Amino acid sequence: MDKKMMAMGTSMLILKLLETKDMYGYQMIKELEERSENIFSLKEGTLYPILHNLEKNGDIESFEKTSETGRIRKYYHITKSGSRALAQKQEEWGTFRSAVEKVLKAPVYESVFDALIEKGGSMYGILR
Amino acid sequence: MGFCVNEEDCVKEFMSAVQEQISYKPIRKTACKELENHLEDKAEEYIKSGMSNELAVLQAVKEMGDPVTVGVKLNESYSLQKEYKLLGLILLSVFGGILSNFVYGYDVFYSSYFYLGVAVLLVVTVYGYRFCVIHxxxxxxxxxxxxxxxxxxxxxxxxxxxxxxxxxxxxxxxxxxxxxxxxxxxxxxxxxxxxxxxxxxxxxxxxxxxxxxxxxxxxxxxxxxxxxxxxxxxxxxxxxxxxxxxxxxxxxxxxxxxxxxxxxxxxxxxxxxxxxxxxxxxxxxxxxxxxxxxxxxxxxxxxxxxxxxTPEKQAVSIWEDGYNGVLIKELLGRSRPVGSVSLTEEEIRNYATGDWYFTGEKDFKMPSYIEEKTQIEDILPQHYLNNYRIAYVIIRYGWVAGCLFLAGLAGLIALLFYTTFQIKNRLGFLLAFGSSMALSMQILIYILGNFGHQLGNFPNLPFISEGIVSIIVNMTLAGIILSAYRYDRVIGEQSATTWKTGRKAQKV
Incomplete structure (x- = not known):
């Protein structure tokens, strides 16, 4: 997938993941890979700055949990403002996707005559 | 990343390359802790899938990408923040206080409180929030x-x-x-x-x-x-x-x-x-x-x-606070858009003795020095340089200058709360919010007093009117706001070395 498009939707995907449950960074990467059937593979260098920015904006908050192995993990939790941001991003994404689909589904004509022929049915129709 | 002998060295080398990109040194280890855990999780999974320890770690490190790029991006989230607009406005206010003292005829040493106050402001800004959290x-x-x-x-x-x-x-x-x-x-x-x-x-x-x-x-x-x-x-x-x-x-x-x-x-x-x-x-x-x-x-x-x-109800003699309110209102009513209020010598004498208000009914004897007053400054309430700076500017220089002064104070209050609401850390936010309230309340009470409506004892106008204790207290309050903002990205609520959040560690 194109990098720009990926970046646009990454924060939305992260918020979507956190909508279901609190997660830590590595868990998010694995979950995203699993849900997207390995199409989305986030790099750590991309994930953490996005997480910290979302936290700075108040869309998510973090807390520490100690696992059974004794490793302290930083979990992220979506806030109310994050849920609102997610709904907005989903709406924007829907508009964007439908616009892209409209463009992709539209037939491609080699010339204006081809288009007119298809619309008008025949050269007669054009000339008339 | 260069060549590393074993997996431990590789992790260390990667982490130190990331840490070097983080400009605020005390947070380096903490900021990278999450990344280190991530790396360990990754390596652990490769080991579970059958890889040797060494290969698993090397593979995990390799997949983390360029440590410098990762570090640079982390630094954006973990750097000290500087708030120059609020600091600048406070320093401008202090400068205004010193300058006005100078204009009123005091020497530069008279304003020594202000210099001490600025030193307090800077020290609290640099160390204040950190000190609050650690101690x-x-x-x-x-x-x-x-x-x-x-x-x-x-x-x-x-x-x-x-x-x-x-x-x-x-x-x-x-x-x-x-x-x-x-x-x-x-x-x-x-x-x-x-x-x-x-x-x-x-x-x-x-x-x-x-x-x-x-x-x-x-x-x-x-x-x-x-x-x-x-x-x-x-x-x-x-x-x-x-x-x-x-x-x-x-x-x-x-x-x-x-x-x-x-x-x-x-x-x-x-x-x-x-x-x-x-x-x-x-x-x-x-x-x-x-x-x-x-x-x-x-x-x-x-x-x-x-x-x-209703200050007039308590204006029973020229020595009462109520009379100050009445007099200030009267003089503000006579003030011009630009320039000093214009009074004849007779009017000045009447204001000084209170004759204009008490119309001969006063039963108190005027000291002779009051009868001899001839300047506007002479008829203003005692301590007018401290208590009535805004009113003085309007009376002496006109409403335009006074409105500019008031606009500056409104801007100061707005900037105090704007900076406060930028702080995400709850403890930092609450400390800054309390400080902003304390400063704004003093400014508002002071402004009301300058329009003849004195509420209790006159507070000082923060950063502008002097008094060593008030200057130090207000500079400390302002320093707390700037400091909480400064450390917002790097110091949490628990201690200087924990992660940014305030929740206690929980066992899963």
């Missing part, structure tokens, strides 16, 4: 002690006043005036400054943000018993403040007490994420306290509110 227990102890001294001072003073005896402040003033000998004079001066000025007048402003230090850790403790302890502690604190206010002399105290209550309960509700029905309990408790306050100090408060709302 929270010490500050809690100091806040409790201070709360006791402040409440005790108010209560004892109030009881003495109710019995018709002089209050602590008056006793200290008399003691200071009667002292003989250098040690006795110095000691009584110190006590006077410490109790009469620091504790009585400025202590309440200090308590507005610092009650957060007292209440927040308990409210945030995460277990019900400690939260209840936090609630009880805040209740005791609010009660002590209320009793002190009830016996205190003015509505000025009432406003401070209300601010303390607001900040305390804001701290409780933010820290413990309380449900609305639970917040009702402290609100009802506060209302009960204020009912008590009106029962016990109705007369004192009524007098204070009367002075504020």
């Amino acid at each position: 929270r227990k010490l500050l809690t102890a100091v806040a409790i002690l201070y709360g006791f001294v402040w409440s005790g001072y108010g209560i004892i003073s109030g009881i003495l006043r109710m019995k018709g005896l002089p209050g602590i402040s008056e006793i200290l003033w008399r003691w200071n005036a009667d002292s003989e000998g250098i040690f006795s004079e110095l000691f009584s001066e110190l006590m006077l400054r410490l109790f009469s000025m620091t504790v009585q007048f400025n202590g309440m402003f200090f308590m507005i943000p610092f009650c957060v230090i007292l209440i927040f850790p308990r409210a945030d403790a995460g277990d019900k018993k400690k939260q209840t302890a936090g609630l009880i502690l805040s209740g005791v604190f609010v009660f002590a403040v209320t009793v002190s206010t009830a016996l205190g002399p003015t509505a000025h105290y009432l406003l401070s007490a209300v601010s303390i209550v607001i900040v305390s309960y804001l701290a409780l509700s933010i820290a413990a994420a309380w449900k609305k029905k639970n917040i009702l309990i402290p609100i009802l408790f506060s209302l009960a306290c204020f009912l008590f306050l009106f029962t016990y100090n109705g007369a004192g408060l009524h007098k204070s509110i009367e002075l504020f709302a």
Whole structure:
């Protein structure tokens, strides 16, 4: 997938993941890979700055949990403002996707005559 | 990344390359902790899938990408923040204070308080929030002690006043005036400054943000018993403040007490994420306290509110605060858009003696020096340079200059709260919010006083009008806001080395 498009939707995907449950960074990467059937593979260098920015904006908050192995993990939790941001991003994404689909589904004509022929049915129709 | 001998070296080398990109050194290890855990998780999974330890770690490190790029991006999230707009406006205000003193004829050394204040501002900005977080227990102890001294001072003073005896402040003033000998004079001066000025007048402003230090850790403790302890502690604190206010002399105290209550309960509700029905309990408790306050100090408060709302009712002689209000209103009414108010010598003499208002009914004798006044400065209330700076600018230089002054003050208040609301860290936000309230309240009370509506004792105009204690207190408050903002991305609520969040570590 194109990098720009990926970046646009990454924060939305992260918020979507956190909508279901609190997660830590590595868990998010694995979950995203699993849900997207390995199409989305986030790099750590991309994930953490996005997480910290979302936290700075108040869309998510973090807390520490100690696992059974004794490793302290930083979990992220979506806030109310994050849920609102997610709904907005989903709406924007829907508009964007439908616009892209409209463009992709539209037939491609080699010339204006081809288009007119298809619309008008025949050269007669054009000339008339 | 260069060549590494074994997996341990590889991880160390990667982490140190990331850390080197983070400019604020104390946070380096903490900021990278999450990344290190991530790396360990990754390696662990490769080991589970059958890879050797060495290969698993090397593969995990390789997949982390370029450490410099990762570090640079992390640095964006973990760097110190600088707030130049607010700092600049505060320094401009200080400069204005020094300049106006100079224009009024004082030498440069007269303004030495301001230089000390600027030093305090810078030190608190650089170290303040860090100190608050690291030494929270010490500050809690100091806040409790201070709360006791402040409440005790108010209560004892109030009881003495109710019995018709002089209050602590008056006793200290008399003691200071009667002292003989250098040690006795110095000691009584110190006590006077410490109790009469620091504790009585400025202590309440200090308590507005610092009650957060007292209440927040308990409210945030995460277990019900400690939260209840936090609630009880805040209740005791609010009660002590209320009793002190009830016996205190003015509505000025009432406003401070209300601010303390607001900040305390804001701290409780933010820290413990309380449900609305639970917040009702402290609100009802506060209302009960204020009912008590009106029962016990109705007369004192009524007098204070009367002075504020209808100063003319208390303007019985030119020595009364009520007369100052009346005179200032009269002079502001005569002020011009640009330039000084224009008065004849006869008018000046009438203002100086109060003849314009008392119309010959006055039964007090004027000292001869008052009869000889000839300048506008001579007819203004005593301490006008401290108490009536805004009114003075309008009377002396016109409404345009006065409005510019007021616009600057409005901008200062807006910037205080704007900076506060940029702070994400809850403890930092609450401290900054309390400080912004304390500073804004002083500015607003000061402005009202300058339009003839004096509320209680005149506060100083923060950063502009002098008084060593007030300058230091207000600079500390401003420093707390700047410092909380500065460290917002790098220091959490628990200690200087934990992650940015305030929640306690939980066992899964």
